[in-house]
Amino acid sequence: MGPLLLSIPSTVFDNPHITILKNLGEAVKEQLRLLQQLQDIDTQTKEIQLTIEQVPAQLAPAKNDLEKLASMLIIERQQLADTEAWRAEQEDIVNREEEALKNAKAKLQEAKNARDFGAASREIDNKKRSIHDREQEILKVYEALEVGRTKLTGHEEDVEKLRAHVEGEEAKFADTLKELKEKVASAAAGRPAVEGAIDKTLLKRYNTVMHRRGTAVVEVRDGVCQGCHMSLAPQLAIQVARGESIQSCRQCNRLLFVPEAPTAEGEESQAS
Ligand SMILES: [Zn+2]
Numbered sequence: 001m002g003p004l005l006l007s008i009p010s011t012v013f014d015n016p017h018i019t020i021l022k023n024l025g026e027a028v029k030e031q032l033r034l035l036q037q038l039q040d041i042d043t044q045t046k047e048i049q050l051t052i053e054q055v056p057a058q059l060a061p062a063k064n065d066l067e068k069l070a071s072m073l074i075i076e077r078q079q080l081a082d083t084e085a086w087r088a089e090q091e092d093i094v095n096r097e098e099e100a101l102k103n104a105k106a107k108l109q110e111a112k113n114a115r116d117f118g119a120a121s122r123e124i125d126n127k128k129r130s131i132h133d134r135e136q137e138i139l140k141v142y143e144a145l146e147v148g149r150t151k152l153t154g155h156e157e158d159v160e161k162l163r164a165h166v167e168g169e170e171a172k173f174a175d176t177l178k179e180l181k182e183k184v185a186s187a188a189a190g191r192p193a194v195e196g197a198i199d200k201t202l203l204k205r206y207n208t209v210m211h212r213r214g215t216a217v218v219e220v221r222d223g224v225c226q227g228c229h230m231s232l233a234p235q236l237a238i239q240v241a242r243g244e245s246i247q248s249c250r251q252c253n254r255l256l257f258v259p260e261a262p263t264a265e266g267e268e269s270q271a272s
Pocket residue numbers: 225226227228229230249250251252253254
């Protein structure tokens with residue numbers, strides 16, 4: 001793309017009304033105004049679309065946390081259930097051992113000789129020790145279960161709180177998303193009218209530069225292109241300032257304009 005200057009927009013020739021105006025400056029000004037309007041629409045649309053894309057990502061960390069915590073809760077519950085089952089099993093064993101102890105005591109009563117007596121009392125001692133040891137274990141497990149249940153309740157509350165938070169955020173995001181989509185739609189609705197009023201060559205240049213650079217129409221301030229921040233050649237700076245043609249930056253190809261100094265009339269209307 002050469003350093004083409006989009007001088008007089010073809011609409012100036014196509015539109016007899018504009019030629020009658022005999023004021024190229026007005027036509028150029030109008031085209032520049034439309035181009036800026038188009039750029040505003042496109043920039044706004046792009047920004048909103050970017051936000052729309054980011055919305056699910058913003059919610060992802062909290063959702064991940066919730067999923068992780070919820071699966072940890074399942075493991076925690078399972079471990080507690082396993083411990084509970086082990087405790088019940090131990091208590092069954094104790095019950096059976098107590099039964100055996102009763103039998104051993106009965107045998108002792110019925111012992112007819114020293115040998116039977118000795119065997120029965122050894123069995124009684126063994127059962128008593130075994131029952132005692134197992135009961136100590138069960139007691140410890142009871143304590144552990146108590147602690148485990150308290151922890152689980154706390155974790156369940158945490159997960160519920162997080163779930164409520166995530167659901168609240170999701171609802172909020174859904175509202176935001178709806179709002180943003182409406183904004184995109186309303187911005188896009190105005191675009192064809194603006195686009196249709198822009199000179200075709202100019203529009204083509206606008207689209208190419210916009211696609212490549214993200215902005216297509218930029219201000220010239222103190223002879224410097226505000227798109228690429230390079231100084232314009234003096235001759236070009238003068239042409240842009242004159243406002244009778246639409247020029248593009250030789251470095252970045254962006255379309256250039258010099259903002260109009262506020263007129264006394266403009267200030268008045270602003271003041272009122
Ligand atoms: Zn530039």
